[in-house]
Amino acid sequence: MLQLTRDGEYAVRAVVYLAAQPEGKISLISEISEVQEVPKSYLSKIMQHLVRSGLVRSRRGAKGGFVLARPADQITLRQTIEALEGQIHLNVCLIKKGECHRDDLCPVHPVWKEAQRVLIEVLDSKTMADLARDAEEIKRNSKKAG
Amino acid sequence: MLQLTRDGEYAVRAVVYLAAQPEGKISLISEISEVQEVPKSYLSKIMQHLVRSGLVRSRRGAKGGFVLARPADQITLRQTIEALEGQIHLNVCLIKKGECHRDDLCPVHPVWKEAQRVLIEVLDSKTMADLARDAEEIKRNSKKAG
DNA sequence: TCAATTTAGGACTAAAATCACCCTAATACT
DNA sequence: AGTATTAGGGTGATTTTAGTCCTAAATTGA
Numbered sequence: 074m075l076q077l078t079r080d081g082e083y084a085v086r087a088v089v090y091l092a093a094q095p096e097g098k099i100s101l102i103s104e105i106s107e108v109q110e111v112p113k114s115y116l117s118k119i120m121q122h123l124v125r126s127g128l129v130r131s132r133r134g135a136k137g138g139f140v141l142a143r144p145a146d147q148i149t150l151r152q153t154i155e156a157l158e159g160q161i162h163l164n165v166c167l168i169k170k171g172e173c174h175r176d177d178l179c180p181v182h183p184v185w186k187e188a189q190r191v192l193i194e195v196l197d198s199k200t201m202a203d204l205a206r207d208a209e210e211i212k213r214n215s216k217k218a219g
Numbered sequence: 220m221l222q223l224t225r226d227g228e229y230a231v232r233a234v235v236y237l238a239a240q241p242e243g244k245i246s247l248i249s250e251i252s253e254v255q256e257v258p259k260s261y262l263s264k265i266m267q268h269l270v271r272s273g274l275v276r277s278r279r280g281a282k283g284g285f286v287l288a289r290p291a292d293q294i295t296l297r298q299t300i301e302a303l304e305g306q307i308h309l310n311v312c313l314i315k316k317g318e319c320h321r322d323d324l325c326p327v328h329p330v331w332k333e334a335q336r337v338l339i340e341v342l343d344s345k346t347m348a349d350l351a352r353d354a355e356e357i358k359r360n361s362k363k364a365g
Numbered sequence: 366t367c368a369a370t371t372t373a374g375g376a377c378t379a380a381a382a383t384c385a386c387c388c389t390a391a392t393a394c395t
Numbered sequence: 396a397g398t399a400t401t402a403g404g405g406t407g408a409t410t411t412t413a414g415t416c417c418t419a420a421a422t423t424g425a
Contacts, residue, residue, distance in 0.1 A: 077310045134422025135370040164223045180353035188341040195334040207326035280392020281400045
């Protein structure tokens with residue numbers, strides 16, 4: 074449907090949350106779930122994917138939980154989304170050569186290629202450190218105003 | 220899945236086909252279906268949508284068929300896609316205020332807004348006349364080469 | 366070692382989207 | 396009027412999405 078799934082949305086919320094935590098702080102499913110308003114049992118699935126994709130590290134058992142696997146400024150919005158949704162392909166014809174109904178004869182193909190390029194450019198330009206910082210600033214401003 | 224559906228893809232193929240026909244030429248489902256490699260019974264549904272959205276005009280019965288409802292340079296790629304898929308919203312939070320999990324507190328919201336803007340810009344920049352012309356040129360070049 | 370805690374992973378379900386078929390209604394021609 | 400042709404619209408199977416729930420495995424601390 075040309076729309077981000079819940080998987081992607083929730084993954085972003087979780088990783089932004091982790092990025093906003095102080096160095097070394099371990100976060101729990103229950104905690105992320107509550108603050109970011111994501112169903113707990115569903116979030117559990119999302120976190121598994123994030124761990125397996127290498128963006129997040131987990132520890133089981135008491136005192137366990139989740140932390141980012143690398144600095145927040147080395148994780149982009151795109152990477153987070155693709156961890157859950159797989160590589161972004163705006164149209165099937167962009168997956169690989171031969172998927173397009175008649176390959177090089179389709180005049181729409183290059184348009185999709187360009188559309189995907191500019192979309193990915195935007196998603197690549199924002200790191201989780203940026204987003205955590207932005208969230209901080211929004212919070213400050215809303216306090217000042219409210 | 221952040222991907223165009225078959226509906227959208229087939230709609231684009233059909234409208235590009237109509238745009239490439241000579242003035243006044245009436246096209247049949249069977250004809251479009253064969254040339255553009257779209258299942259006939261499925262295409263029938265697609266054409267209905269295109270008619271109801273006002274991009275295409277139809278006539279039933281013998282000698283019936285489809286023509287564009289207005290000049291091809293006044294139909295954009297975006298309009299064709301949106302005729303089938305509805306308005307493009309890359310994330311639910313872009314549908315309307317209040318869909319976002321915490322409205323103005325979400326730092327990701329403006330990024331999606333920008334991503335959607337640039338995507339739509341690309342899809343708006345190509346008209347069906349452009350695409351028909353491009354298809355023509357591709358055909359000429361492949362003949363020359365091949 | 367045992368209990369408490371916390372993630373890992375699989376099985377399961379409801380609802381929606383996707384992809385498609387097939388019969389019906391309208392039209393034109395003879 | 397009758398028949399062939401063509402779009403319109405309802406129906407259905409399959410897949411994806413979005414989620415729940417339960418058990419297993421790991422870790423900590425008493």
